Amino acid sequence: MCNLLTVRWTITPRSPPEPWLACTGCSIARPFRCSGKTRLNASGRRLDAWLIYKCPVCDKSWNRPLFERRPVQDIPPDMLAALQTNDPIWIRRQAFDLAALRSHAFHIEECAEVDVTKRVLDRPDGWSILHVELSVDLPAGIRLDRLLARELGLSRARLQSLHRQERLRLEPGRSDALRKRVADGASIMLNLADEADQTMIGDAASGHSRP
Ligand SMILES: [Zn+2]
Known part of the structure; x- marks a missing residue:
């Protein structure tokens, strides 16, 4: 896509x-x-x-x-x-x-402090959906919602709201997946088409911020 x-x-x-x-x-x-x-x-x-x-x-x-x-x-x-x-x-x-x-x-x-290395695999012009793939090769004691909130600069309330609206989709897709610890191979899809701060979130997800 x-x-x-x-x-x-x-x-x-x-x-x-x-x-x-x-x-x-x-x-x-x-x-x-x-x-x-x-x-x-x-x-x-x-x-x-x-x-x-x-x-x-x-x-x-x-x-x-x-x-x-x-x-x-x-x-x-x-x-x-x-x-x-x-x-x-x-x-x-x-x-x-x-x-x-x-x-x-x-x-x-377990240590909830983690280092996150971010790599952009594809960033086409006009993108509207953020796709994050997680690679976790040693057990990390951090919940998925806390990780996403911190790394994307979003509140957990907003993440939950996006999840309810099905604009945030998780794979594996258990209903409580946001509250579970991060898992290797998990995939997060966030539809940001109508969000004013789309570029800012995309930059945060990519590991750089724009002035
Ligand atoms: Zn002692």
């Missing part, structure tokens, strides 16, 4: 989720921070690996098991190399593994 301004937003959470754990140093539950470091321990032909978390107040550590007593030959070589070199990209991916964290902590605090 030639009336679509298409942009891709890549959403990156600023910090990994923090599991709430009973800190034995503070004698109270605290959200523990991922240190970004791992520990590898060999016992014969078997290995243990942990990801280290720290209490932000007393620095007490908690070792989250990545695997335990695993025979060396059963560990994929790339995983072993990542552990031996403390590969930051691999570690970051483990730090965002919510399912693994949930098995250890009664509550997980």
Whole structure:
């Protein structure tokens, strides 16, 4: 379609989720921070690996098991190399593994602060519909309406009103999708044909503003 301004937003959470754990140093539950470091321990032909978390107040550590007593030959070589070199990209991916964290902590605090990188894929003259594609490769704890309000400079009330009028359409299209967390592959269509601030919203969506 030639009336679509298409942009891709890549959403990156600023910090990994923090599991709430009973800190034995503070004698109270605290959200523990991922240190970004791992520990590898060999016992014969078997290995243990942990990801280290720290209490932000007393620095007490908690070792989250990545695997335990695993025979060396059963560990994929790339995983072993990542552990031996403390590969930051691999570690970051483990730090965002919510399912693994949930098995250890009664509550997980997710970071709602995200960085958004915007790329224009197509901006034809005379566009009237804004199409935003979301790319979210690590779990981000921000709701879709908050993200759109902040990045487009619109109030959440106006977004809800546009949604009710079906001028804002979401894919996947659940009725409560605006209040749900952002999801990879989600697509937002916003019909701005009759909106006075169409250009301003389009510029905000594209990642630049005009004087
Ligand atoms: Zn503590």
